[in-house]
Amino acid sequence: MAGEIPDIVIGRLPIYLRELKRLTREEKTTTSSQELGRRLGISSAQIRKDLSHFGEFGKQGTGYHIEYLTEQLLKILHLTKKWDVAIIGAGFLGHALANYGGFGRRGFRIACIFDNNPAQIGRAMGELTVQHVDELEETIADLQIKLAIIAVPAEKAQEITDRLIEAGIKAILTYAPVPLKAPDGIRISYSDPVVQMQKMVYYLPPN
């Protein structure tokens, strides 16, 4: 069944989860597709349809029990345990990522960070120490890490990708502004702020 669920639906589940956690912090115990939709700018029908792929989570009239729906989404997304993550690149961006508390709060643990710059190696970054990139394969294998974030310059990104996959990495979030080649079964997710900005500029008056 999982294979038939559209990728775009899966992509919205983390957004629902994030908002449910926000509702919990606001000390709410129940919500509805209407309330979630209003808060997220998504139609309530869309939310109901998305969730219906995975079962019946709400009751007519009373809506969703937040704690229960949160638990179910964590199960669906395989987030009932923490996932270790390797960061490659300890420049400004790697530094920002290693220090971002959102990973720890939402299912991930930054387990190691690598660089090839002697000035960075050995430096403390959050609770981590920057390791030499030559230790990448051994550390990832030892810790059985499946997830990595690439924060290296574009020209190094494919080489690092190849090494990560060889070492056992199954999913990569990359900030390098370059398309990466990877075998089937390896997930790649891109983040390029310039692409996002350029897209928005299209919609602005040109002066």
Next chain:
Amino acid sequence: MAGEIPDIVIGRLPIYLRELKRLTREEKTTTSSQELGRRLGISSAQIRKDLSHFGEFGKQGTGYHIEYLTEQLLKILHLTKKWDVAIIGAGFLGHALANYGGFGRRGFRIACIFDNNPAQIGRAMGELTVQHVDELEETIADLQIKLAIIAVPAEKAQEITDRLIEAGIKAILTYAPVPLKAPDGIRISYSDPVVQMQKMVYYLPPN
């Protein structure tokens, strides 16, 4: 005509532009939808269809002239001039963004950066000096800035959004993990690495 072009098509134009610039750096002068597609992992038919919304850019047999197609895409995306950008938040992430050379090379100029933390204000960041967030409205109005990047904690993001829009900002890229409310006509683009990672984890075996 512009209004009829699907948003997802517009979103691919910056990716094409980025790859054309890479081809230029490789000293190529012509390319084809097949070559672009192979490099980007997008079908050549998709690329031809996307570009056909805007005119005829290639010739049967000879393909695309890279310099010409680059110029056309820059025009279509309103990138023939540099756009000033304001960054709000001078923490690790704001720091990484202010120092990222990709903006300058690809149509943007980081014009100012703001924070509310006295320890950050006055600090040099790349070629900028961190300003107090209270100067946000005046600086944005003076420089007629239309684009902003939000790199502040989630709980501050909506207030900053409201102030930015009031000051004249038309498009916002936000790294705060929270949905933002904005009037019609204001573009908001989200970047949340945890959402991207959670989506990928869904596709991994759960242990």
